[in-house]
Amino acid sequence: MPEGPSLVILKEAVYSFKGAKILSASGNAKFDKSVLINKKIIDFKTWGKQFFIQTNNHIIRIHFLLFGSYSIDEHIKPDRSLRLHLHFAKGDIYFYTCAIRFIDKNMLDEYDWEADVMSDKWNAKAAKKKLLFQPEMLVCDAMLNQEIFSGVGNIIKNEVLHRIKVHPLSTIGNLPSTKLNRLIKEARAYSFDFLEWKIKFELKNNWRAHTRKICSRCNLPILKEYLGKTNRRTFFCDNCQVKY
DNA sequence: TGCCATGTTAAACT
DNA sequence: GAGTTTAACATGGC
Numbered sequence: 001m002p003e004g005p006s007l008v009i010l011k012e013a014v015y016s017f018k019g020a021k022i023l024s025a026s027g028n029a030k031f032d033k034s035v036l037i038n039k040k041i042i043d044f045k046t047w048g049k050q051f052f053i054q055t056n057n058h059i060i061r062i063h064f065l066l067f068g069s070y071s072i073d074e075h076i077k078p079d080r081s082l083r084l085h086l087h088f089a090k091g092d093i094y095f096y097t098c099a100i101r102f103i104d105k106n107m108l109d110e111y112d113w114e115a116d117v118m119s120d121k122w123n124a125k126a127a128k129k130k131l132l133f134q135p136e137m138l139v140c141d142a143m144l145n146q147e148i149f150s151g152v153g154n155i156i157k158n159e160v161l162h163r164i165k166v167h168p169l170s171t172i173g174n175l176p177s178t179k180l181n182r183l184i185k186e187a188r189a190y191s192f193d194f195l196e197w198k199i200k201f202e203l204k205n206n207w208r209a210h211t212r213k214i215c216s217r218c219n220l221p222i223l224k225e226y227l228g229k230t231n232r233r234t235f236f237c238d239n240c241q242v243k244y
Numbered sequence: 245t246g247c248c249a250t251g252t253t254a255a256a257c258t
Numbered sequence: 259g260a261g262t263t264t265a266a267c268a269t270g271g272c
Contacts, residue, residue, distance in 0.1 A: 002250045002251060003250050003251095006250080049250090049251075049252090063251080063252070064250090064251080065251045065252060065253095066249065066250070066251045066252085067249090067251090068251090099251095099252080099253085144251095146252095153250045153251075154249085154250055154251085155250050156250085210250090232249095232251090233248095233249075
């Protein structure tokens with residue numbers, strides 16, 4: 001569930017609830033759900049891995065972390081994992097094992113919408129500026145930085161670096177300009193490939209490095225190491241990914 | 245069956 | 259107080 005493209009799928013999936021009135025709200029999320037009753041859904045938004053439900057009076061922020069999930073109309077998980085259930089005349093939305101809270105009304109203005117790789121507002125030049133400001137940063141950390149690449153997660157990180165043949169331990173400052181541009185471009189492009197494949201249930205089939213044993217390009221072993229400040233699982237080909 | 249992972253935050257440290 | 263490391267959270271797939 002967690003990476004940006006999956007949230008875009010969610011936003012599409014609940015689109016028909018836009019304008020609908022919440023008839024009841026329940027679940028074990030630790031806030032007062034009664035204030036949502038009889039409120040209309042104004043909009044659903046995503047920023048990277050965060051999902052927002054807007055009513056006239058409130059903004060609910062949902063983060064799925066590692067294990068979060070949702071379902072529409074059917075309650076498919078145990079009650080204990082049900083964080084929020086929104087009931088409408090036309091159906092139901094269920095959110096499970098995620099972090100949910102209200103955020104301040106004007107908080108949405110605080111988000112850097114140009115950082116969201118899935119957004120129409122995505123700004124590659126702004127991303128480059130932020131990257132060049134931290135030349136010592138490792139590329140494997142840079143890709144997971146939500147201020148720069150909001151929505152990019154560990155799978156996208158591994159796949160993009162393999163696709164552009166850049167070693168995860170390269171630093172931003174050492175990357176040739178063409179490679180840096182390519183990294184920024186593919187962070188978005190791969191995310192849209194991810195979206196397309198996920199919709200078709202073909203995502204895993206298309207992984208070239210993530211969880212793979214053999215490099216699809218050179219047939220040499222893919223290495224698995226925990227790298228960077230983020231210390232996340234990193235799959236890479238030591239042969240065809242160049243360290244800069 | 246046990247391990248561990250598409251992630252983040254807050255507490256506990258130095 | 260700052261910067262950092264660690265623990266906590268919690269489910270499902272392999």
